[in-house]
Amino acid sequence: DAGVIQSPRHEVTEMGQEVTLRCKPISGHNSLFWYRQTMMRGLELLIYFNNNVPIDDSGMPEDRFSAKMPNASFSTLKIQPSEPRDSAVYFCASTSTATFDEKLFFGSGTQLSVL
């Protein structure tokens, strides 16, 4: 399996622009998570989906952030408008709730820089 695939690997944008991050989970996994990593706040859970349905979005910072999962093989995290404080590494992770230990598999992340 190719693992969790995220794109782009790096994104540099200007303040106010819309940013869309993409994720393809591992085939057969039914749970998908979006995390954000910064030096100051560490690894924060933003939102997660079970069977394409958002379960907990309490970590989404504010209305500028939105996430969708239109089908089992694709998810997006959108920031509109972006701000410099959104600069971070954004990770997508997936797992299968059918396995007893529900190990989480991470993508390589998207390094976002908002100037």
Place this chain on the structure above:
Amino acid sequence: GEDVEQSLFLSVREGDSSVINCTYTDSSSTYLYWYKQEPGAGLQLLTYIFSNMDMKQDQRLTVLLNKKDKHLSLRIADTQTGDSAIYFCAERRDNQGGKLIFGQGTELSVKP
């Protein structure tokens, strides 16, 4: 508190043992995990332990769990320079839909 806590830095000599400690918050967590992050990469699962176990050994890795104190540790025997990375512990919060909450990570530096 609400946070999973780890010390931020650990430095050891090559060949020594490393012990990374973590305290978690949810006594009902069924699984606790250790992840490793190398520079510029995502998190990679190292090992995990089920909450009804006290210890789990996997080659050079030993996980110890003290449920009473909500304390988790990861011991790396014969630490190598390739073990230099950031190590995260995580608890699965079953009373919050099973989401994983991570500590802030411990940066392990292995000196030759």
